[in-house]
Amino acid sequence: MKVAVILNRTIAGTDAALCELQSAASRFGIEIVEPDSGEAYDFNLVLGGDGSVLRAVHTTNSDAPLVNINIGSLGYLTCAGIDELDIVFSSLVEKTYEISERLMIRAEIFDGDDISLFPPAHALNDVVAMRGNSSRVVGLDLHVDGEDVTAFLCDGLIVATPTGSTAYSLSAGGPVVMPDTQALVLSVICPHTLTSRPLVLPTSCELIVRVSRACTPLNFSVDGQTGVPLCTGDYVKITESNKTVRLVMLPNYSPFATLRRKLNWRGTLL
Incomplete structure (x- = not known):
């Protein structure tokens, strides 16, 4: 061996x-x-x-x-x-x-003209869109499977896998999801509202998070490993990845x- x-x-x-x-x-x-x-x-x-x-x-x-x-x-x-x-x-x-097979999520970044800005990235834990150098809140619009779901004024947003549900998402008030569950968790970071709650969505969903308002570029990260700027009008398309990670337990x-x-x-x- x-x-x-x-x-x-x-x-x-x-x-x-x-x-x-x-x-x-x-x-x-x-x-x-x-x-x-x-x-x-x-x-x-x-x-x-x-x-x-x-x-x-x-x-x-x-x-x-x-x-x-x-x-x-x-x-x-x-x-x-x-x-x-x-x-x-x-x-x-x-x-x-035992082998614990963990799902990953795929993220693609586009500008307002639907032009791809970066190669697709795959996350085991989470993808995060977070305000940059400015202390002002940012505006984020959420679309699920083509439906306009809602808009947030907040510091940012996390989309986590079940594996990542016990990481940053948990600190932002998200639920703990068992590792073998086929689901995605959407948690908003410091939303300027009393009624925002995390969402648990099926992995079959296509999520689009669009930047509607930002004084300075947001920082978009994948598993905390890479950071790219997001400007007003840019959007991120998030789907289930065709990749998985196998963890030995x-x-x-x-x-x-x-x-x-x-x-x-x-x-x-x-």
Whole structure:
């Protein structure tokens, strides 16, 4: 078995963690290779945090499943910590792991003349249109499947996947959506109204978010990895992507247990 290791060397302790990983891999007869070596391999192993995982999704050319080992802070997208390497490698060798296939969304940016401004981008977590340098609110018009739905005066807007529902969307008041749900979550950032609520939409929808008012260009980002300007009249078309991401999970993975452990989610305290 061959595993390509993707590192985030900006995290303290990465070199020590890599040594532990190499030692554990040798105990299980697993060969470590470079992700860009040209060799075929079975898994991408990401050593880092959630940001490292998202970066790997956008930079790797392999469709091998991701094994995400947390040495960052939250590690919501990771399957284990650095102290659980033996459990992880045992699961890989014995093939007792589970694959969680996550949907992605596709975003295209057009100007007011319907001319494409950038190549389509694909997001595992979310796409975000956020006001730029100005502190003034922006105007955003929402269209779903060709219907004029509503308009917002706000700081921005998030369209998240189920995977991304526990990230920025959650902080903006969006719901937690189970990873295997086929849905998109639309959350408005600081809307200037008392009645705005997040929307949960089927993945079959075509969403168009048009900038109707902006003193300065908005910043449009995909998984927090890329940023492009959006000016008045520009719009973003958002649909389900034909790409997916496969995450390796340990046996008996539970999204509810992850919610409790990582985000301190709970019901009534008696």
